Amino acid sequence: MIPAAFDYVAPTTLDEALASLSAHRDDVKILAGGQSLLPVLRMRLNEPGLLIDLGRIESLRGIRDDGDALVIGAMTTHHDVSASALVQEHALLISEAMTHLADPQVRHRGTFGGALSHADPAGDLCAPALALGATFVIASAGGSRTVDAGSFFTGLFETAIGEDEILAEVRIPKHTDWGARYEKFVQIAYQWSIVGVAATVQVEGGLFAAARVGLTNMGIVPLRAEATESSLVGQPATAETIAAAAALAADGTNPPSDLNGDADYRRHLARVLTGRALRAASGVA
Amino acid sequence: MTSIRLIVDGRQVADEVEPRTLLVQYLREQLGKTGTVIGCDTSNCGACTVHLNGRSVKSCNVLAVQADGGEVTTIQGLAPAGELHPVQEAFREWHGLQCGYCTPGMIMQAVDLLNENPSPSEEAVRAGLEGNLCRCTGYHNIVAAVRHASELMANRQPVGSGADA
Numbered sequence: 001m002i003p004a005a006f007d008y009v010a011p012t013t014l015d016e017a018l019a020s021l022s023a024h025r026d027d028v029k030i031l032a033g034g035q036s037l038l039p040v041l042r043m044r045l046n047e048p049g050l051l052i053d054l055g056r057i058e059s060l061r062g063i064r065d066d067g068d069a070l071v072i073g074a075m076t077t078h079h080d081v082s083a084s085a086l087v088q089e090h091a092l093l094i095s096e097a098m099t100h101l102a103d104p105q106v107r108h109r110g111t112f113g114g115a116l117s118h119a120d121p122a123g124d125l126c127a128p129a130l131a132l133g134a135t136f137v138i139a140s141a142g143g144s145r146t147v148d149a150g151s152f153f154t155g156l157f158e159t160a161i162g163e164d165e166i167l168a169e170v171r172i173p174k175h176t177d178w179g180a181r182y183e184k185f186v187q188i189a190y191q192w193s194i195v196g197v198a199a200t201v202q203v204e205g206g207l208f209a210a211a212r213v214g215l216t217n218m219g220i221v222p223l224r225a226e227a228t229e230s231s232l233v234g235q236p237a238t239a240e241t242i243a244a245a246a247a248l249a250a251d252g253t254n255p256p257s258d259l260n261g262d263a264d265y266r267r268h269l270a271r272v273l274t275g276r277a278l279r280a281a282s283g284v285a
Numbered sequence: 286m287t288s289i290r291l292i293v294d295g296r297q298v299a300d301e302v303e304p305r306t307l308l309v310q311y312l313r314e315q316l317g318k319t320g321t322v323i324g325c326d327t328s329n330c331g332a333c334t335v336h337l338n339g340r341s342v343k344s345c346n347v348l349a350v351q352a353d354g355g356e357v358t359t360i361q362g363l364a365p366a367g368e369l370h371p372v373q374e375a376f377r378e379w380h381g382l383q384c385g386y387c388t389p390g391m392i393m394q395a396v397d398l399l400n401e402n403p404s405p406s407e408e409a410v411r412a413g414l415e416g417n418l419c420r421c422t423g424y425h426n427i428v429a430a431v432r433h434a435s436e437l438m439a440n441r442q443p444v445g446s447g448a449d450a
Binding site for chain 2: 001002003004005006007008010031034035038039041052053055079086103104105106108109140189190
């Protein structure tokens with residue numbers, strides 16, 4: 001399968017990329033790592049006139065410590081994020097999710113910002129980014145603006161990124177010393193999540209001081225299991241507390257029904273996986 | 286058409302390609318590197334795995350223009366002519382193939398895995414080959430071959446070198 005013909009530019013600065021984008025905004029696709037976009041083009045689900053490749057823009061790569069947050073450049077590969085000691089220390093939930101994301105070859109090419117911009121409801125990074133309260137730095141020719149994770153994912157494969165904008169970096173508030181686990185349910189190797197649960201918790205003196213739980217593929221956008229989160233806080237970190245909280249994990253969700261399972265099955269999975277993820281994240285047997 | 290220059294299996298090449306040309310197409314159709322095969326054509330199976338700038342990639346899911354300025358190693362460039370890379374040798378010795386179609390990709394991914402982790406457990410081998418499918422389901426001997434290759438490479442290289450043989 002070969003994509004339809006397109007023109008191609010590979011600018012070396014973000015400003016050049018933004019200038020190309022505003023000149024061709026109606027008929028352009030941004031190429032990050034290409035691990036989702038190229039299959040789409042090859043199946044001819046999309047036939048852009050111009051591809052703007054961000055792969056030569058060095059300033060969009062890398063991970064830096066910025067006080068109370070980590071800043072991950074949009075073009076940083078999944079492999080580099082998963083190998084990062086900074087991410088391991090301050091955003092363990094991201095490292096956890098990375099071990100479940102696609103396969104090694106795809107992680108070498110695919111990018112952190114690309115996967116989040118693609119906003120696949122079954123993608124494994126959106127729920128962790130939401131759970132950690134990430135903020136998205138979105139650039140345009142006029143400057144840049146930041147969008148909270150809660151407002152970033154707007155629909156099925158849709159985000160708050162405008163037609164003349166490019167995601168430049170993602171800020172992840174540090175969650176140092178928080179336990180974390182990503183539980184992904186699939187039936188075969190190399191499959192999109194049927195359901196995924198991203199849990200990160202802070203346990204102090206045997207009590208849950210804070211808890212964040214994100215859900216993958218339980219709606220058209222990633223969701224927080226807010227009832228679960230609030231039922232944990234202030235309670236003892238025990239199997240009983242977790243079981244009661246996990247029972248609430250599917251509240252307020254609207255999961256799809258498809259060949260992998262109907263909505264009720266997904267709600268069941270969300271509750272079971274939330275229990276497993278919280279027990280692992282908090283070290284409760 | 287777009288001009289590209291890259292190093293493929295140690296040789297400098299320069300060509301004009303359409304931007305939509307996939308790296309695997311360029312390797313096979315313009316350079317004759319038919320050792321790299323197309324399996325599923327949907328970026329699932331990993332049969333087309335090559336190394337781009339030292340890391341494994343699925344060459345059906347990379348544009349040739351994205352590889353401009355880079356260095357590509359295919360199964361044909363893994364060892365000098367007439368010799369076998371230890372991973373190739375181990376696949377032969379342990380019968381790590383049945384029909385052989387997935388083998389070029391399996392070997393290229395196994396080399397990448399061993400570069401990163403020179404003595405992987407069975408579980409680590411299986412996780413490292415997650416993106417490579419064997420349509421004969423011959424995984425048992427493939428995993429055994431990769432673990433054998435790790436021993437071969439450890440015996441031939443100073444401990445801790447871990448680099449490309």
